[in-house]
Amino acid sequence: MKKYFAGLFLGLIILQGCQSKAEETSKDENPEKVTLVNKVENKTEPQKVTNDAAAILAKKEVPILCYHQIKDFNASAGAMTKVYTVKPVDFVAQMKALSEAGYNSILPEQLYEYLVHNAPLPAKPIMITFDDTRAEQYSIGAAEMKKYGFKGVFFVMTVSINRPGYMSKEEIKSLADEGHVVAAHTWDHHMVTKYSGEDWNTQLVKPKAKLEEIIGKPLTDFAYPFGLWNTAAIPELKKSGYKMAYILSTKRDSIDPLYTIRRMIVSGTWTTERMMKSTESTFE
Structure with missing residues (x-):
C-alpha cells in the first residue's frame, strides 16, 4: 500500500511538472506566434492609385x-525631306x-506608371523616339545616345526589316x-484612319x-x-494588346488619352537652340 501511494504521489508530481512545462511553453511561445500571425493578418499594403482619363490629362506632359x-541633305532638298531629316552633326549636338x-x-x-499610377520620374524626363526603321537610327542614333546613357524607343514598320537602308533583324x-x-x-505605314476588316490584323496584330x-x-x-488616328482604332489597339499609342503634337483624346500620347x-x-526651346514649350 505504501508503495502504491508513493507511486501515485510521484506520478502526480511528474504530471504537474509536465503541465507546468507545457504552460511555460505556452506562455513563452504562443504569444509570439499569435503576435506574428496578427502582424501578418493586419499587414496592409498601400493601395495603388489608378488615374482616370481626366487625371491623366491633368498631369504634366x-x-x-x-x-x-x-542623314545629310543639301539646300535643294524638298520641304518634307528637310522636316523629316536631321543631319548627323545636328543630332550629335542635340543629344x-x-x-x-x-x-x-x-x-x-x-x-505608363507615371500617368496611370503616379509613379515618380527622374528629374527632367524626356523620351527619345524613332520612326520607320531607318538603318542610321541604329548606327548613329543609338550609338550617340549611348554616350550619355540615353535609351530610346524604336517604332518599326515590319515590311522594311532587312531591306537596304533599313535595320536588320539582328x-x-x-x-x-x-x-x-x-x-x-x-x-x-498605311494610315490607320483607312483601315477596315483584315487591315487591323495585317497592320496591328501581325507586326506585334x-x-x-x-x-x-x-x-x-x-x-x-x-x-493620324481615329476613335475606331483605339478598341482595336486594346484588343491587340497595346497599352499606349502615340500621335504627333495635336489634341489628345479625352476618353482614352493613353492611346493619344503626344x-x-x-x-x-x-x-x-530651337529644338531645346520647342521641347520645353510644346509640352508645357
Missing part, C-alpha cells in the same frame, strides 16, 4: 521627341545639349538587348507578333503613321 531620318541641360531619358513603362534584337524599347509602327518573335519580349506600344517631330531645319 513628358516631352517626347520624334526622329525619322538621320549633347539634352545631356548638358540635365534631361534623363525614360521608356514607355515608366511613362540590329532590332540588339537594340532590345541593350535596353532600348522596340515598338510597332504597322506593317507598311513578328517583332515579339525577333526581340523575345512583349511589345506594348504603337505609333500611328503620320500621327510627340514632337524634330525638324531638320531647326538649330539645336
Whole structure:
C-alpha cells in the first residue's frame, strides 16, 4: 500500500511538472506566434492609385521627341525631306545639349506608371523616339545616345526589316538587348484612319507578333503613321494588346488619352537652340 501511494504521489508530481512545462511553453511561445500571425493578418499594403482619363490629362506632359531620318541633305532638298531629316552633326549636338541641360531619358513603362499610377520620374524626363526603321537610327542614333546613357524607343514598320537602308533583324534584337524599347509602327505605314476588316490584323496584330518573335519580349506600344488616328482604332489597339499609342503634337483624346500620347517631330531645319526651346514649350 505504501508503495502504491508513493507511486501515485510521484506520478502526480511528474504530471504537474509536465503541465507546468507545457504552460511555460505556452506562455513563452504562443504569444509570439499569435503576435506574428496578427502582424501578418493586419499587414496592409498601400493601395495603388489608378488615374482616370481626366487625371491623366491633368498631369504634366513628358516631352517626347520624334526622329525619322538621320542623314545629310543639301539646300535643294524638298520641304518634307528637310522636316523629316536631321543631319548627323545636328543630332550629335542635340543629344549633347539634352545631356548638358540635365534631361534623363525614360521608356514607355515608366511613362505608363507615371500617368496611370503616379509613379515618380527622374528629374527632367524626356523620351527619345524613332520612326520607320531607318538603318542610321541604329548606327548613329543609338550609338550617340549611348554616350550619355540615353535609351530610346524604336517604332518599326515590319515590311522594311532587312531591306537596304533599313535595320536588320539582328540590329532590332540588339537594340532590345541593350535596353532600348522596340515598338510597332504597322506593317507598311498605311494610315490607320483607312483601315477596315483584315487591315487591323495585317497592320496591328501581325507586326506585334513578328517583332515579339525577333526581340523575345512583349511589345506594348504603337505609333500611328503620320500621327493620324481615329476613335475606331483605339478598341482595336486594346484588343491587340497595346497599352499606349502615340500621335504627333495635336489634341489628345479625352476618353482614352493613353492611346493619344503626344510627340514632337524634330525638324531638320531647326538649330539645336530651337529644338531645346520647342521641347520645353510644346509640352508645357
